[in-house]
Amino acid sequence: MMVPCIRLDLDCAAICKAALDYVSRDSRYAEEILQQCARICRDCGQECQKHEAQHCKECAEACFKCAEACEQYQSA
Numbered sequence: 001m002m003v004p005c006i007r008l009d010l011d012c013a014a015i016c017k018a019a020l021d022y023v024s025r026d027s028r029y030a031e032e033i034l035q036q037c038a039r040i041c042r043d044c045g046q047e048c049q050k051h052e053a054q055h056c057k058e059c060a061e062a063c064f065k066c067a068e069a070c071e072q073y074q075s076a
Helices: 003-024 030-049 054-075
Strands: none
Touching: 003 030, 003 054, 030 054
């Protein structure tokens, strides 16, 4: 039951690390990575919201905050 959620969590962590790497070196692809990061973080947050465990709720909140940060960084 939690396998899809865990896989999405791992995808989310990986894209967040990649986004940080691209942004930190001012890559010309940073904006594209940030768009994908925001999308994956939102998907992850929505998946985590489906579960009652406290760590899932905290994960969902963190994912939504990260998605917002990616979107704000793109607009800057």
